Amino acid sequence: MKPASEGIYLYALAEPDLPRHLTVLGRRLRNLPIGNVAAVIERRAPPDFTTEAVRQQHAIITRLTARLPVLLPARFGSVTDEPALRTLVSRHRAEILAAFEQVRGCVQMTVRIFGMCDDVADEPRSGARTGTEFLEQARQRSKHVRPEAGIVRAAMSACVKAERIAAGERQGLLTVFHLVPLERLDLYRQRASGLHSMLSRHVTVTGPWPVFAFAPELF
Amino acid sequence: MRELEAMREQLEGLAKASPPRWNADPEDVRRSVVKLVLTLVEFIRQLLERQAIRRMDAGTLTREQTEAVGLALMRLEETVRDLGAQFEIAPEDLTLDLGPVGRLM
Numbered sequence: 001m002k003p004a005s006e007g008i009y010l011y012a013l014a015e016p017d018l019p020r021h022l023t024v025l026g027r028r029l030r031n032l033p034i035g036n037v038a039a040v041i042e043r044r045a046p047p048d049f050t051t052e053a054v055r056q057q058h059a060i061i062t063r064l065t066a067r068l069p070v071l072l073p074a075r076f077g078s079v080t081d082e083p084a085l086r087t088l089v090s091r092h093r094a095e096i097l098a099a100f101e102q103v104r105g106c107v108q109m110t111v112r113i114f115g116m117c118d119d120v121a122d123e124p125r126s127g128a129r130t131g132t133e134f135l136e137q138a139r140q141r142s143k144h145v146r147p148e149a150g151i152v153r154a155a156m157s158a159c160v161k162a163e164r165i166a167a168g169e170r171q172g173l174l175t176v177f178h179l180v181p182l183e184r185l186d187l188y189r190q191r192a193s194g195l196h197s198m199l200s201r202h203v204t205v206t207g208p209w210p211v212f213a214f215a216p217e218l219f
Numbered sequence: 220m221r222e223l224e225a226m227r228e229q230l231e232g233l234a235k236a237s238p239p240r241w242n243a244d245p246e247d248v249r250r251s252v253v254k255l256v257l258t259l260v261e262f263i264r265q266l267l268e269r270q271a272i273r274r275m276d277a278g279t280l281t282r283e284q285t286e287a288v289g290l291a292l293m294r295l296e297e298t299v300r301d302l303g304a305q306f307e308i309a310p311e312d313l314t315l316d317l318g319p320v321g322r323l324m
Binding site: 095130131132136138219 | 276277282286289
């Protein structure tokens with residue numbers, strides 16, 4: 001009998017033509033077909049929330065990304081049971097299939113700009129009367145596009161398929177995620193090397209990564 | 220020889236510098252502990268707020284859930300501000316200096 005705490009640990013979603021079992025870095029993963037989506041799972045207890053566990057998952061996702069044409073990574077700690085996973089995937093099927101098409105042949109690059117002024121974060125919050133109003137105001141603040149993001153967009157748009165700006169980051173930091181087609185990666189790197197001088201701020205550009213920021217939120 | 224002399228002066232300077240001392244004033248200790256606790260609570264509250272916004276964007280929160288989560292986050296923010304005010308801690312002081320990594324929030 002399986003231990004009561006054992007559930008389904010979701011690593012990623014992929015297209016259905018996968019082998020039934022995959023061994024990655026010594027872990028025996030399974031393909032759980034849910035309609036025309038393959039859930040890459042492992043039957044196991046929830047992981048410990050340690051740096052080592054996060055690193056291991058990152059390494060597994062990186063290996064899977066190298067082996068499969070399309071992969072949407074799940075968040076670290078995505079544990080559920082089979083009926084709940086089937087329901088989630090069915091509910092988000094259209095969004096998942098659209099994401100497969102969007103990320104096909106692409107990688108994620110991440111631009112971080114440090115030392116920003118926080119004009120919006122410092123604004124006093126207008127008194128919300130309901131919880132919905134409170135969250136809606138927070139959402140509006142997080143959507144505010146800072147001038148630096150506009151500069152990055154103008155410089156990089158020719159080599160980027162999609163962009164996502166991290167919502168409500170800690171003060172002084174702006175993170176922009178780019179979805180970059182593999183054939184434009186060299187051009188991307190070339191242009192990204194000029195961002196530091198354009199922005200006059202400390203800028204880091206990292207990647208290529210699996211497309212973490214472009215996977216639908218299931219949980 | 221000149222380098223050795225410079226190193227000796229540097230070491231003497233370090234030896235003369237007063238060692239860091241712990242401020243044992245009970246009121247100050249209380250305020251510091253409250254500041255640290257409120258900083259961590261506010262940090263977690265902001266993480267939850269971001270996750271809630273992501274879920275709103277993804278359409279995975281019902282209207283009732285949005286209201287309940289928003290209300291909980293709003294009350295938590297009010298509580299953090301009220302407790303901070305009691306100890307004369309301004310909202311912008313709720314952060315930790317993480318050295319080269321920058322500030323926590």
